[in-house]
Amino acid sequence: MALSALYAKLLVVLGIAFPVTEVLSERVPANFYQGFYLYLYIGSIFFMCFMYATLIKDRAILNIIKSHDSSKDNSHPKKPHDGPIIRYGSFYLRLGAIAFGIGSMVYSGLEFGQYFELKRDSKCSDILLVLTPATRMILTLVQMQFIFLNSMDMKMSAYKVVARFGLMHMIATNLCEWLYVLVEETRHEISRHHLSERSSDTHDIYECRRSNIMGSLVQNASPFLFPCTIEYSLICAVILYEMWKNVKPEKEEGSKSVHQELCTTNGKVDRGETGGAFRMTVNTPHSLHHFTVDCTSAHKGLFSGILVLVLTIISLILFFVLNEDPQYKQTAVFEVNVCELVLYIISTIAVIVCMIQMRGLKYHHSSLLVMAQTGMYIYCMFSIIGCSFGNEDSLAPGGMATELSSLIQTTCQTVFVLDASWRRCRTANQARRKPGRQIITFLLVANMAMWTINTLEKGHAEFRPSHLKFFGVWAWTVITHVSMPLAIFYRFHSTICLFEIWKSAYKMKV
Incomplete structure (x- = not known):
């Protein structure tokens, strides 16, 4: 090794x-x-x-x-593993x-x-x-x-x-x-x-x-x-x-396989060796894997998230249209800053409320998410420094607030995901009410919107013209292209983790 x-x-x-x-x-x-x-x-x-x-x-x-087996029973041959x-x-x-x-x-x-x-x-x-x-x-x-x-x-x-x-x-x-x-x-x-x-x-x-x-x-x-x-x-x-x-x-x-076989029979949800991924396994003659998805207590969060995603896409289209005209470049940056600021604030509030709603669920006790979050921290910290010491004439209004809100949002969301990944319903009433599921559904779609923003920010340095001027093209381009891949992966992996919580947290642990 x-x-x-x-x-x-x-x-x-x-x-x-x-x-x-x-x-x-x-x-x-x-x-x-x-x-x-x-x-x-x-x-x-x-x-x-x-x-x-x-x-x-x-x-x-x-x-x-199997072909040389002389027995006439219908037993299936054992798998290699x-x-x-x-x-x-x-x-x-x-x-x-x-x-x-x-x-x-x-x-x-x-x-x-x-x-x-x-x-x-x-x-x-x-x-x-x-x-x-x-x-x-x-x-x-x-x-x-x-x-x-x-x-x-x-x-x-x-x-x-x-x-x-x-x-x-x-x-x-x-x-x-x-x-x-x-x-x-x-x-x-x-x-x-x-x-x-x-x-x-x-x-x-x-x-x-x-x-x-x-x-x-x-x-x-x-x-x-x-x-x-x-x-x-x-x-x-x-x-x-x-x-x-x-x-x-x-x-x-x-x-180890025998132990895992005992842990996954009868359709129980078990946490395997995948660093936070949950699965449902049912040992049946016809199918090894059987997935069930209960979509109750999710529709309000879904449509709220879709609304946020649509508004984010419209905001990004507006940015590229306005950015083509030199007269409206400052307006374009301000517009996208406001969009990000609102999105981060709403997501932070949603995370905090969801943590409060899910605190009653039983806590049974991912490093990958923490590693990806490093990219968000690097980008946010350099952006805050650029906003603090950059030329005030080139700074778009709301830049500092946007970077701070992004830092707060990603911190709160990581803490929430790490905590909620281990929580399960302890009573039938909780399994029926599904506290926090509407907000988790909203956060699922909201992270898709933030993933879209981060993806475009990485490929276009003009999203932060003041930082481009303060750090220089070489330095800011390197900072952006080193930190943003991890930041993009953080949003993508957050969506996966939130879906695993959405699917698994409201099942009764037998």
Whole structure:
């Protein structure tokens, strides 16, 4: 375990060093490190193929045993793994990985298409420029299936050395991909402001192109597709880390499976090893998993949240329309600041009221949410400093209040999620009334609205022109692109956690 973690750390350090070196130094050739990413992608694909091969082998052995079974009873053969199938990460987290993975594949496909615009000569025709995005697309597709369908059926304990190094290789691959996209997005943002663009690279790129159709498409689509790659890489890294932690020797794993089988029979909701994800398992002849959703005491919160989401989208559209006219740029920033301020205040009040309403529920006793919250804190703190010391003439009214309210809201919400994740109804009256569920439903949709705002803020530095002027384009762009991916993931993961609370907190614990 220690060696596999050390191996992953080395890969991540290289994943930081290579793209940053290309940005900072003009003496290295462009894309000199593509072979390193090709190694990461091929290694991950090879490991997943190996694990699928072991699964196919085990199933083939079972089929042979079944075909040679002389008994005529209708008993089913035992699965390769005793006990229930255990999946890492909640269903909704894995569903999010698929949604963002699709966006990541679209971006890789556009990069793949750029190769066919290059001239066919020795200087421009680098096979890695087509091989790397094509391999990345294959990796994304295979990894989506691996993440969504991952289970203990793969018997990783039987190949624990290979499994530990393979999973750590995949974790490092996703982290390196995240870091690469982070650096590329920062460079694109700075280039968009025409302040720091490597002239030699730019000249080479346009000298090699026969046309610039795909190149322009990649440049225009990147602000919308980059977040998909960032979210996808983070989610996959987290789920794979949970899998790596649970690679145990076969004896230890077998005893744990028996314990979990006892804990999940008869449809009881149990907290597994997924760091806060809850599931309902029913052992029936026809289906292993059975999910029930009770939507009572939720409609008011749902429609209130939808109203807030619609108003947020309208506000953002208004910002982009007004921002096109230099005369209304200050008005555009003020308008979006007011929208954020109102949204944060309403959400903070909702969180506090919901905590009060749920305090009567029984408390039975996620680090991931706390880690993602770091991005919110970094962005808010630098924004508060920018508001405090920036030029008053460039500051839009309400900027300081918006940043403070964002800081308060995310703190209150994290405390609420960590507390409410462990609460369950203790009486039938509570199960019938479902205290706080309307507000949880509202917060679910409100976090989608805040996710939309954060996603656009990350890709457009003009949301905070005063900070851009105070810190400088380089510094503020780096601050934004380092903190905002975690902030965006915080809003996405908060939505998942709130839904788990919405689904599980109002069931009677047997």
